[in-house]
Amino acid sequence: MLHHAGADISEPMLFGLGQGIDFQYWDAPGPGRGTPMLTGRIGPALLSRNACSALGVDxxxxxxxxxxxxxxxxxxxxxxxxxxxxxxxxxxxxxxxxxxxxxxxxxxxxxxxxxxxxxxxxxxxxxxxxxxxxxxxxxxxxxxxxxxxxxxxxxxERLPRRLTDDLDAVLREQIWSAVRSTAQRMVGDRGQRSGLGALRRAATEIADWKDVPDELVAGVGRFWRFAGTGGANFRRLYREFLTEARRRSGDATLDEAVDDFADVERQWDKAIELLMSYPAAVDRHGRLADVEARLTAIADAERSAFERLLTVATKRVGEPA
The missing domain is CATH 2.30.30 (SH3 type barrels.)
Structure with missing residues (x-):
């Protein structure tokens, strides 16, 4: 929609300005589904609202x-x-x-x-x-x-003129504010339905999925990889956002964050591989324990990465009002 209106903004930049990264735990939506819905982002409409608000778009x-x-x-x-x-x-x-x-x-x-x-x-x-x-x-x-x-x-609606006349400046102005808001949300305690608390809950519960049919367990991994809803996809998008932010802002402090999320992305890929290959595992109980350990390590890594980002972002734009 924004491209059609005249603003050539990349998907990772919109994802970052939209504060899109998250982890959400939703109970199984109905009978016959033995696993919860586990997603790696905020709601799509909310992402659009956040991004448009940052850009001054109605x-x-x-x-x-x-x-x-x-x-x-x-x-x-x-x-x-x-x-x-x-x-x-x-x-x-x-x-x-x-x-x-x-x-x-x-x-x-x-x-x-x-x-x-x-x-x-x-x-x-x-x-x-x-x-x-x-x-x-x-x-x-x-x-x-x-x-x-x-x-x-x-x-x-029609874009603000500055968004078409000086897009790069608008993006540079908004990057750190979006990073701060995202990091503050991700390190906050939001219970066991959203954020890193939800990821830790999912890790613990997956370890007890021994009675869940093999294909449902593997299906969670396939959903994360191929449906575009899992952790690795959105961690990749956030890494690409930080990479573009580094290029546009020239701020070298973002290099560490880019490396952090490259590592997080690799860990998510490993967790997904463990789930997708679950039906072929000789020791299924051990495989679920491995997934639990991997997801717990991811939660620790994401907390550390967002804590570092929050410290730097607060120095750049100050404490939130």
């Missing part, structure tokens, strides 16, 4: 009362030259290989022609896609799956 959100009203509202915005972000359930997207309901997914809608909808999804899903309008209608209207937001849509 992000508009609305939720229609029914599919017909949602279609009419989107068509009006498209006619006005906007790209529209829409919340969807991936189960109803024709081009998605997954046959699971997952409603916390967003795509960019850039065209409706009466029969087909033209959208942009992630690179993993092929980027630009065309699907029947009826499929998009059902995907938008779904109340099933994880965190559904039926008929929710987002769009950005």
């Amino acid at each position: 992000l508009r959100e609305s939720r229609a009362s029914d599919p017909e009203a949602a279609r009419a509202a989107a068509a009006e915005l498209l006619e006005g030259g906007h790209v529209v972000g829409v919340s969807v359930d991936i189960f109803y997207l024709d081009y998605f290989s997954s046959r699971s309901h997952f409603a916390s997914h967003y795509i960019a809608l850039y065209g409706l022609d009466g029969s087909f909808a033209h959208v942009v999804d992630t690179d993993q899903q092929g980027g630009a896609q065309t699907l029947p309008e009826d499929s998009l209608r059902r995907a938008r209207d779904s109340g099933e799956g994880f965190l559904p937001s039926p008929n929710l849509q987002l769009y950005v």
Whole structure:
């Protein structure tokens, strides 16, 4: 949406300014699912709100009362030259290989022609896609799956002139504030549903998954790796954000943070490999203990990395108001 409006900002930079990194523990959403939903970021709409707030962009959100009203509202915005972000359930997207309901997914809608909808999804899903309008209608209207937001849509108003005239300066000004807010949140005690407390809870509970079917255990690893929701993917994005922040700001104190998150990313990849290969493990109890130890070590490493970032960021921009 921002690129269409004229701001060429990278995904890692938006992720960092949006304070997107986290760990969240959600109880199993329904019968038949033996494992909780474990995600490595904040909510997608919240990420968009944070990023737009940092950039001074007016992000508009609305939720229609029914599919017909949602279609009419989107068509009006498209006619006005906007790209529209829409919340969807991936189960109803024709081009998605997954046959699971997952409603916390967003795509960019850039065209409706009466029969087909033209959208942009992630690179993993092929980027630009065309699907029947009826499929998009059902995907938008779904109340099933994880965190559904039926008929929710987002769009950005005209960008502040400074964002197109002096983008680099705007980004440099906002980097340390976003880092400080993120680090402060990540080192804070938010119980066992969010943050590092949730990661430690997940580590402890995974060690007791001996009665969980093999494929469900391996499925958590596959979900983390391939669905884009797990720790390694978002730690990579945060490392890339810090790398770009280092380049734009010229601040060498970010070098240590880049190294910290490269190590964290490698540890997450190892934990994912342990989970994905679980069905083939000779000692399954020992394998779960290994996963527990790895995730606990990750929680320790992330706390240390964010504590160091918070110290430096506070020196750069001061204590939060």
